[in-house]
Amino acid sequence: GAVVSQHPSWVICKSGTSVKIECRSLDFQATTMFWYRQFPKQSLMLMATSNEGSKATYEQGVEKDKFLINHASLTLSTLTVTSAHPEDSSFYICSAQTGRMYQPQHFGDGTRLSIL
Amino acid sequence: GENVEQHPSTLSVQEGDSAVIKCTYSDSASNYFPWYKQELGKRPQLIIDIRSNVGEKKDQRIAVTLNKTAKHFSLHITETQPEDSAVYFCAASIVADMRFGAGTRLTVKP
Numbered sequence: 663g664a665v666v667s668q669h670p671s672w673v674i675c676k677s678g679t680s681v682k683i684e685c686r687s688l689d690f691q692a693t694t695m696f697w698y699r700q701f702p703k704q705s706l707m708l709m710a711t712s713n714e715g716s717k718a719t720y721e722q723g724v725e726k727d728k729f730l731i732n733h734a735s736l737t738l739s740t741l742t743v744t745s746a747h748p749e750d751s752s753f754y755i756c757s758a759q760t761g762r763m764y765q766p767q768h769f770g771d772g773t774r775l776s777i778l
Numbered sequence: 779g780e781n782v783e784q785h786p787s788t789l790s791v792q793e794g795d796s797a798v799i800k801c802t803y804s805d806s807a808s809n810y811f812p813w814y815k816q817e818l819g820k821r822p823q824l825i826i827d828i829r830s831n832v833g834e835k836k837d838q839r840i841a842v843t844l845n846k847t848a849k850h851f852s853l854h855i856t857e858t859q860p861e862d863s864a865v866y867f868c869a870a871s872i873v874a875d876m877r878f879g880a881g882t883r884l885t886v887k888p
Contacts, residue, residue, distance in 0.1 A: 693874075694874040696876075703883070704880075704881070705867065705878055705879065705880045705881045706822070706867065706878050708877075708878075711874065711875075755821065755822075759874055759876075761873070761874055762873075763809070763810065763873050764809070764810045764827075764829050765810075766812045766824045766827055767812075767876055768824075769814075769821040769822045769823070770821060771820070771821050772819075772820075772821060
């Protein structure tokens, strides 16, 4: 149980392109979803927290107009990297949680984004 | 907000030895402490967790201890095997607000 699916797993695109990443909870309802960015050999950097039906809460220093997050249902959240540039190249991971106490976050497989 | 510190950043042990990773947290309201294992290029996976009303929890070769007074918790891996080699993250949370440590890269030498 508690499976999170993230697509695509790998994206290579030209600078200026917008890229959408999907995160789905397959067998549970995710009240809260999270988006992380992970640089090589570094920790998980929280970008934003999204609750179903409401606006995402962005961490300090994360541009909300650059990283658009939509959490339209209890099983789907999307991250759109708008007008991506080489410095946006990274490993993006989503996670989902039921929102109840004492519950772990369940992670997707991540998306490796490479901007040329 | 919550701040989680994790030590050491790298740890190398011989197969069969024990490994210990330590974390401290700042917010006394944190009540749930999961540990994740992340292999290279893969997703972080939950390996064990502990609630604030429990002092110790064990699952086969893995155990976690929690000292609420001192606000620190530790992961213990006994009889390490090469497949234990990975990056381990601790976390502290209050409901949906979860903060991760910087990670420990564990290498188990055969």
